[in-house]
Amino acid sequence: MRRSSILFLLAALIVLGAGPARGENYTLKGDMDSVLTYELQEEITAGEGIKKLTLSFVVPRSFQSPTYSQDISDFKLIFSPEPQERTSSEDKRGNGVVTATWTTPPPAVNVRLSCNVRSRTTLKVLETKAPFPLTEVDPGLTDYLKATEQVQADDPRIKELARKLTEGVTTEFDAVQRIVSWVVDHVHYVTPPARYDALYSLESGKGNCQNYSHLSAALLRAVGIPVRIVNGVTLSQPYDIEWAKGVLTFKMGQGRHSWIEVWFPDLGWAPFDPQNSVLFVSSRFVRIEVGVDNNETKHDGLLRWAQVRGARQPTLQEQINASFRSDRVKVKGIRESYGPKNLLLVPSVLARFEPVKVAPPPPPPPPPTEEERRELRYEVPFVFGNLDFPEDVDFAFPRTTTASGADVFEMKKNFLVETAEYVTTKVTQYAQVFVLKRPLKLQKVGLALHNFGGDGWLWVDLFEDNGGKPGKPISTSDLVPLETLSVKPGYRWTDFDFRKDSPVLMPGSYWIALGFTGSPVVNWFYTYGKPVGPVYGTRYKGVFQEDWSGALNYEFNYRVVGLTTADGKEKEKKKVVQKSAAKKKRP
Numbered sequence: 001m002r003r004s005s006i007l008f009l010l011a012a013l014i015v016l017g018a019g020p021a022r023g024e025n026y027t028l029k030g031d032m033d034s035v036l037t038y039e040l041q042e043e044i045t046a047g048e049g050i051k052k053l054t055l056s057f058v059v060p061r062s063f064q065s066p067t068y069s070q071d072i073s074d075f076k077l078i079f080s081p082e083p084q085e086r087t088s089s090e091d092k093r094g095n096g097v098v099t100a101t102w103t104t105p106p107p108a109v110n111v112r113l114s115c116n117v118r119s120r121t122t123l124k125v126l127e128t129k130a131p132f133p134l135t136e137v138d139p140g141l142t143d144y145l146k147a148t149e150q151v152q153a154d155d156p157r158i159k160e161l162a163r164k165l166t167e168g169v170t171t172e173f174d175a176v177q178r179i180v181s182w183v184v185d186h187v188h189y190v191t192p193p194a195r196y197d198a199l200y201s202l203e204s205g206k207g208n209c210q211n212y213s214h215l216s217a218a219l220l221r222a223v224g225i226p227v228r229i230v231n232g233v234t235l236s237q238p239y240d241i242e243w244a245k246g247v248l249t250f251k252m253g254q255g256r257h258s259w260i261e262v263w264f265p266d267l268g269w270a271p272f273d274p275q276n277s278v279l280f281v282s283s284r285f286v287r288i289e290v291g292v293d294n295n296e297t298k299h300d301g302l303l304r305w306a307q308v309r310g311a312r313q314p315t316l317q318e319q320i321n322a323s324f325r326s327d328r329v330k331v332k333g334i335r336e337s338y339g340p341k342n343l344l345l346v347p348s349v350l351a352r353f354e355p356v357k358v359a360p361p362p363p364p365p366p367p368p369t370e371e372e373r374r375e376l377r378y379e380v381p382f383v384f385g386n387l388d389f390p391e392d393v394d395f396a397f398p399r400t401t402t403a404s405g406a407d408v409f410e411m412k413k414n415f416l417v418e419t420a421e422y423v424t425t426k427v428t429q430y431a432q433v434f435v436l437k438r439p440l441k442l443q444k445v446g447l448a449l450h451n452f453g454g455d456g457w458l459w460v461d462l463f464e465d466n467g468g469k470p471g472k473p474i475s476t477s478d479l480v481p482l483e484t485l486s487v488k489p490g491y492r493w494t495d496f497d498f499r500k501d502s503p504v505l506m507p508g509s510y511w512i513a514l515g516f517t518g519s520p521v522v523n524w525f526y527t528y529g530k531p532v533g534p535v536y537g538t539r540y541k542g543v544f545q546e547d548w549s550g551a552l553n554y555e556f557n558y559r560v561v562g563l564t565t566a567d568g569k570e571k572e573k574k575k576v577v578q579k580s581a582a583k584k585k586r587p
Contacts, residue, residue, distance in 0.1 A: 030123060030330040030332055031122055031123045032121040032283040032329045033119075033121075034118070034119045034327045034328070034329075035116070035118050035119075035326045036117050036119070036322050036323060037117070038060070038321075039114040039322070039323075040057075040113040041321070042111040042316060043108065043109070043316070044110075044315070045107065046108065046109065046305075046314045047311070048311065048312070049310070050105045051105070051306045052101065052102070053105040053305045054099060054100070055099070055304075056100070056299045056304075057097070057111075057300055057301060058095050058288050058300035059077075059095075059097075060117070060286060061096065065271055066267045066270055067121060067123075067270060067280040067281075068119075068281050068285070068287075069120050070119045070120075070286065071117070071118040072115050072117060073115065075115040076115070077113045078112045078113075080109070080111075081106055084101060084103045085100070086100050093290050093291050093292075095299065119284075119286070121280060121281070123280075128171070128172065129266060131170065132172045132174065132175045136265065137226060138263075144221070144227055144263065145221050146221070149295060150198065151214050151218045151293045152197065152198050153218045155198075155199060157202060158198065158202065161219060162222040163223070165178045166179065172265075175223060175225065179216065180216055182219075183215055183219070183274050188206055189206075189207070189212075190527075190531075191389075191415070191417070192208065196210040197214055198214040199218075201214070202215060209257050209275045212258075213274060213275075214229070214293060215274075216274040225262060227262055228261050228292065229293050230258065230287060230289070230297075231257070231289040231291075233257060233286045233288070234254065234255065234257040235254055235285075236251060236252065237284055237324055238251040241333050246549025247550050248536075250276075251552065251553065253417035253418055253528075254320055255418065256320075256415050257417070259274070259281060260272050260273075260274065275528060275529070276528065283327075288300050302411075302412055304404070304409070304410040305408075305409055305410075308407065314411075316399055317396050319396070376565045378439070378441040378564060379566065382440055382560075382564040384559070384560045385559035385560050386558055387559055388557075389491060390416060391448075391491060391493075392490040392492055393490050394489035395416065399414055400414070419527070420526060421524050421526060421556075422521070423514050423522060423523065424521060424522045428540050428541070429513060429541055429543055430514065431538075431540070432511065432513075432538055432555065432558055433509055433537035433539075434511075434558065435534070436505055436506075438567075439504065439505065440505045440560070441502055441503075441562050442462070442475075442498045443497070443563070444495045444498060444562070445460050445477065445495070445498065446493040446559040446560075447493070447496070447512075447514060448492070448493060448524065449485065449522050450489075450492075450525070452487065452521040453487060453520075453521050454518065457479045457480065457481055458479070458482060458485075458496070458514065458516050459477050459478070459480065459496060459515045460496040460498075460512050460513065460514060460515065461473060462498070462503065462510060465509035465510060469511075469539060470511040470539065470548055477497055477498050478496065478498075502562075525556070526552075526554040526556045527554060527555050527557060529554065531555060532555060533555055538552040538556060
């Protein structure tokens with residue numbers, strides 16, 4: 001153990017090209033200060049047969065922490081038409097809840113919630129001397145140490161993993177950074193997941209923001225560290241971090257989000273976002289509601305109703321907007337020599353901790369010789385890529401309904417966020433890397449796109465890798481007329497055909513970039529984090545720039561389709577099939 005001071009640790013394991021991996025670790029200096037207006041609009045269509053309709057919202061409140069603060073002013077909540085009943089209350093977690101009830105429901109209800117927010121991320125040095133295990137916890141925090149249906153802190157598998165991760169640790173900060181680092185490294189973002197609880201993510205390695213929060217909370221509570229779940233929204237305003245190789249741009253989808261706050265005896269509650277960062281949230285967050293898990297933090301935007309049997313259920317359309325009146329972000333990265341595997345951000349902390357180190361992976365096998373390449377036979381179907389995304393989902397109507405009694409129902413908020421980049425702009429070009437471990441005869445490249453209109457043609461360019469950036473062009477797909485892409489809501493695969501050239505690609509890194517002509521309006525869906533590729537494997541540049549110096553913190557959804565060579569197991573299986581077929585043919 002050693003005493004260390006770190007100003008924002010940005011740690012990443014990068015695998016670019018066929019060579020061995022290396023660590024790229026950065027300390028970041030700077031801060032953020034934003035002033036904005038947050039607005040939530042909902043439209044509920046009730047229809048016939050609805051006997052009673054109830055809506056509830058949580059009032060965002062000012063909040064102070066060692067790393068993040070928000071000041072709320074000019075809060076307004078307007079219903080049209082006005083409800084027959086309107087009450088304000090405070091729940092046992094300190095959330096202010098406004099409940100509106102229509103005992104004679106109208107055909108439609110419109111809601112407008114708005115407030116002004118000053119959001120600051122303060123990057124001052126934090127000094128914590130909190131020991132581990134914690135010697136004393138405020139009795140008022142005992143609920144944040146308990147297991148729940150979604151935070152299974154008492155499960156033997158959770159308890160054993162938490163014990164192993166914190167073995168030999170003597171400070172709370174070191175325990176927290178080890179646990180959250182493990183979650184970031186071992187859970188891949190998918191939406192929507194099959195379940196939202198901690199055990200699902202532990203077993204599957206998948207989840208959305210709720211899963212990241214629940215698993216982190218379960219592991220931390222299992223070793224006696226109080227954690228509460230936070231619900232709020234994130235805003236799509238990007239921000240840049242300057243580093244030696246250009247700019248690293250961070251961006252989230254605009255929508256509902258879940259993160260955690262961890263209690264330190266000498267710091268109070270400190271926010272963490274396990275899905276994206278460690279020990280801080282940016283000025284793109286609006287904090288709204290807290291609780292023990294996401295089953296409890298359900299009051300903001302909750303719709304409940306009673307209906308006659310067989311009646312048509314109401315629909316709810318939600319829109320979140322934010323306008324930034326001022327936005328100051330000044331953050332710069334400096335390279336360090338240690339860090340955990342995936343992308344992490346940590347505020348300045350002065351504490352005793354052990355820097356997480358990553359052993360480099362074994363070197364890749366040597367590329368085939370020219371003679372071996374000529375002998376390769378491409379006959380095995382191959383599909384690879386960042387394949388998981390919510391296909392054909394209308395993000396304006398993403399909610400599901402659950403029954404809470406006979407002919408009584410509720411519709412909770414969910415965390416299905418539209419994450420996509422407008423990639424047919426004439427100002428910026430985007431490229432996504434893919435890393436092959438086997439030879440490939442390329443046939444098609446699919447992109448998860450949504451056509452919003454316009455006219456023109458689309459295509460995909462294929463590039464070699466040049467030091468972690470797009471390099472020499474290899475091939476271009478056939479053109480796809482925009483009119484062949486559906487304009488119905490949602491994202492779906494659009495395939496770009498490379499069979500005219502059928503380029504043969506040896507193991508290594510390659511880049512794909514969407515090209516266009518005319519005036520199409522097309523979005524390309526992306527996934528939080530890097531579920532498949534390397535940390536800096538998503539690039540952008542201005543159309544008049546030569547260098548792809550911009551990097552993005554997410555990964556576009558893509559699929560690579562073609563034929564690859566048979567490995568040893570496939571060859572053995574093929575021999576068995578051939579022998580079996582030969583026996584059947586014998587008289």
